[in-house]
Amino acid sequence: MKKKLIIIVILLCSFSVTAQDYKTHKVKEGETIEKIAKQYLVTPFDILALNPDVKKDLKPNTVLIIPRSRVKNEEIPEETTELIGYKTHKVRRKETLFSISQKYGIEVEDIKKYNTALYSKNIRKGDKLQIPRFKKIVNKVKLNNTIKKYKVQPKEGKWRVAYKFGITVPDLEELNPNMNEVLQPGDELNVPNISNNEEKAVDEEFNYYTVLKSEGFMALNRKLGVTQEELEALNPGLKEGGLKLGMVLKVPGNIETTNTLRDVANTNxxxxxxxxxxxxxxxxxxxxxxxxxxxxxxxxxxxxxxxxxxxxxxxxxxxxxxxxxxxxxxxxxxxxxxxxxxxxxxxxxxxxxxxxxxxxxxxxxxxxxxxxxxxxxxxxxxxxxxxxxxxxxxxxxxxxxxxxxTDELLEQAIINYIKKDSFPRHMVIISDSKHKAISDKLKGEFPSAKQIHSRKDKKGKEAYFIYQQDLENVFQTGTNIVFLETDNEGFASNVISMINGLNMDDQKIVLMTTNKNKAFEGKEISNYHLSNLEFHYPSVNKTISVGSxxxxxxxxxxxxxxxxxxxxxxxxxxxxxxxxxxxxxxxxxxxxxxxxxxxxxxxxxxxxxxxxxxxxxxxxxxxxxxxxxxxxxxx
The missing domain is CATH 3.40.50.2300 (Response regulator)
Known part of the structure; x- marks a missing residue:
């Protein structure tokens, strides 16, 4: 009777897998759940949920059930190595296992594996090590389903797209090797071929954090002040799959999560x-x-x-x-x-x-x-x-x-600077057409900001000026932040002189830019105006005062x-x-x-x-x- 029950369970499982359009994967020597998940563009949790028996022990030749919805349809280079011999290396002064591994392009564990004494002692100058030599074998594997194209929406950066499609930021970068460092609306990206109802929405009431290298739950608790239990409650699947480099986590909205540029106490x-x-x-x-x-x-x-x-x-x-x-x-x-x-x-x-x-x-x-x-x-x-x-x-x-x-870091630094300021302010973005991309990025970061573009002449060419009427009823009582994005000295002079005339006690105007170039240093630019407008910009260095x-x-x-x-x-x-x-x-x-x-x-x-x-x-x-x-x- 017991045998019949087992057969019934197997038949039911088989029917369920076929009905939901899954496929199978036979585990190879050396493969991990993470590697297999990455190959099929699913999360480790997706695999573990369908194959609970492999949580503790993943053995070669085990047949796993894999969801089909995120499989790439392009040829994927699958690289394996084959031992072809050894080379003798005499340890030099200052050398470490890490530096030797980098020199020969192998892992530290490979050196230890073929020099077993290193498991119990450190290397010393003069030691002779047996360095394995490998031959790389690349096979191209073509899978069934396709990835799909996705157009980047306003306000979306790498982490938003990665979160939306349930992958890590490194996964997204691997799918798009030529992707811009800073995404622009309309950029076309390769993403997992998941159905629309599987895409995760970014909830603006929460913040989001991208996991850094070697970060565990204790490190995140120290950095963000959020417990493992809270993270697992907000991120279903985290409990089973664990933390991964580049994973995007939902965290409470009152937590500061900027990790592109963050404050770190100076180290003496x-x-x-x-x-x-x-x-x-x-x-x-x-x-x-x-x-x-x-x-x-x-x-x-x-x-x-x-x-x-x-x-x-x-x-x-x-x-x-x-x-x-x-x-x-x-x-x-x-x-x-x-x-x-x-x-x-x-x-x-x-x-x-x-x-x-x-x-x-x-x-x-x-x-x-x-x-x-x-x-x-x-x-x-x-x-x-x-x-x-x-x-x-x-x-x-x-x-x-x-x-x-980089310029991208400089841009993000001044954006973060403004976001840290809790005082209310009105935002205005003025740019020429050459700098429309950064203008749009700023608009994405500050949706309530007003955008103003330089005028064009009768032939439709850039004229590099704005009229006084373009600034009518733009500024409000209180603090107004004006971003000026240009590398044209004439346009910079035109805008700076006009907004300086509108800078009043009850209508304070603070000038900023993401890129302080030569346009702001020309003969037509008044340093008195820049000082009056408290001109802010990101910089590689600060300047020591005269007479320091x-x-x-x-x-x-x-x-x-x-x-x-x-x-x-x-x-x-x-x-x-x-x-x-x-x-x-x-x-x-x-x-x-x-x-x-x-x-x-x-x-x-x-x-x-x-x-x-x-x-x-x-x-x-x-x-x-x-x-x-x-x-x-x-x-």
């Missing part, structure tokens, strides 16, 4: 110095000394004035030297090697061929993106950090540190008899931060987690790691004009 690295061995740093700058007539002081001065890159390099270098001296007073000694790149790829290739950088702690520079790309690519295999000091790298390789925040008594400024003036410019200060801040991080951890990677924010004379640094790339600085200032000076705007 000098209070936690534990690695005081001498640091080896290479500095690559385009001095082009082969073109400088060192025998003639006048000719050398003339060359410095005429060559902008040389001038920047000398100023930056002077700041670096000051940083080395400050670090030395803290017990950090540095072996600095200065290399002249001449701003030529051929010269950089010669430098790379002539020098062994495998024992260096970091390389600062080169300045120009193409040259830095050459150095970063070459040193990537040795996992040597390459720091881009003044420009945006062409590619954010895993060993690259991008110290300049900062120790660095005083020491620099005593050494060089001039005040340090922004490049000298940048050289000091960046280099001192680099040395302090190296002295507070085993290497720069360990000392550059996103919970460490440092601040110096004019610059601050907080690094986040791109999922499949390097590190980028996300620390941004909001500054403003006040009494004809530029100061940090604090709330």
């Amino acid at each position: 690295l000098s209070a936690n110095l534990k690695n005081l061995r001498a640091k080896r740093i290479a500095l690559m700058l385009p001095f082009s000394l082969n073109k400088v007539d060192v025998d003639s002081v006048q000719e050398a001065k003339k060359m410095i004035r005429a060559n902008g890159l040389l001038s920047v390099s000398l100023d930056f270098h002077s700041g670096v030297l000051m940083a080395l001296d400050s670090a030395k007073q803290l017990g950090i000694s540095t072996n600095l090697k200065v290399l002249d790149t001449r701003n030529q790829i051929a010269e950089i290739s010669s430098i790379l061929d002539a020098n062994d950088f495998s024992e260096y702690d970091a390389v600062i520079g080169p300045l120009m993106p193409a040259n830095l790309e050459r150095v970063a690519s070459k040193l990537k295999s040795d996992h040597i950090p390459v720091v881009s000091p003044l420009t945006m790298p062409k590619n954010l390789h895993s060993n690259v540190f991008q110290t300049i925040p 008594r900062d120790n660095f400024v005083k020491k620099y003036m005593n050494t060089y008899n001039v005040s340090p410019n922004k490049y000298a200060v940048r050289g000091f801040d960046l280099t001192l931060d680099l040395l302090l991080r190296l002295a507070s951890g085993d290497d720069l990677y360990e000392a550059s987690t996103s919970d460490i924010e440092t601040e110096y004379v004019e610059n601050k640094f907080r690094y986040s790691k791109k999922m499949f790339g390097g590190y980028y600085n996300e620390a941004v200032y909001i500054v403003k004009y006040e009494d004809l000076t530029i100061v940090e705007a604090k709330q």
Whole structure:
């Protein structure tokens, strides 16, 4: 009788699966629930709900029931590896299992697996390790159902789209490798092919949070003040599937969830110095000394004035030297090697061929993106950090540190700044057609804002002006925030002079922009007007005041008899931060987690790691004009 009952249950289950249009998947060696869920664009909870027996033990050849609704119809590269031999590696000074794994492009666990003694002891200089060599085999697997196209709606960013379709942000990025960093209304994306009634709506009464790397329930409780039980109640399926990188969680509406740019208490690295061995740093700058007539002081001065890159390099270098001296007073000694790149790829290739950088702690520079790309690519295999000091790298390789925040981060910083202010205000967005995208983004962030666009001439071309009548009845009693988005000096002058005339005691106007470019610095722009309008903008750095008594400024003036410019200060801040991080951890990677924010004379640094790339600085200032000076705007 018992056997018959079992047969009936199996038949019922079989009928249910067929009726709901599911398919099956045979588990392969090494596969996990998460990997299978990602392949079929479902959540681990979806699989576990249909296959409860595999929660504790997932065995090869187990047949899983998989929902069909989210399966991709494109060919998916499925990569496997096959062991083909070994290579012997002799451990060098400072090397770790992590750096060795990065050098050979394998996992740390792979090294331990074929060197079993490492499970019970640490590596030492001189140890010989057996490094496995694998052959990659790529098979293309084509599945049945299709993804579908989705047009981004106003106010939607990556997290909103990911939440809507029940996937993580990394899943969305993998489906759309060419997706813009900031989504614009009308952008077309690949999304899971789920029915409309399966799409999750974003409830504006709640806030939403994107899970960061290695975050667990305890970390979220500390950061957000919400318990695991509360999260599981708001996010069905979380209890079964657990937290995943990039997962979008619904949280109570009174919780601040901005994690693109967040406030982090400044870290005093000098209070936690534990690695005081001498640091080896290479500095690559385009001095082009082969073109400088060192025998003639006048000719050398003339060359410095005429060559902008040389001038920047000398100023930056002077700041670096000051940083080395400050670090030395803290017990950090540095072996600095200065290399002249001449701003030529051929010269950089010669430098790379002539020098062994495998024992260096970091390389600062080169300045120009193409040259830095050459150095970063070459040193990537040795996992040597390459720091881009003044420009945006062409590619954010895993060993690259991008110290300049992106335009997207700058934009988000001033948006977050306004959102933190609880005082009522009226919003106006003025832009030319070239900057319509950012105007629309601001409108999405502040739906009640009024948009005004520059006028066009009789031929329909941009005329870069607005009439006084365009501003009639626009401003209200109280605080009015005006965003001006343009790179045209004439248009900026036209708008700024008009709104300054409308700035009154009972009708206060505060001018802001997401991108403070040369249009706001031209001869036609009045600094009196900017100061009167308390002009706010996001900035990579703040500006030290004239006559500052900062120790660095005083020491620099005593050494060089001039005040340090922004490049000298940048050289000091960046280099001192680099040395302090190296002295507070085993290497720069360990000392550059996103919970460490440092601040110096004019610059601050907080690094986040791109999922499949390097590190980028996300620390941004909001500054403003006040009494004809530029100061940090604090709330």
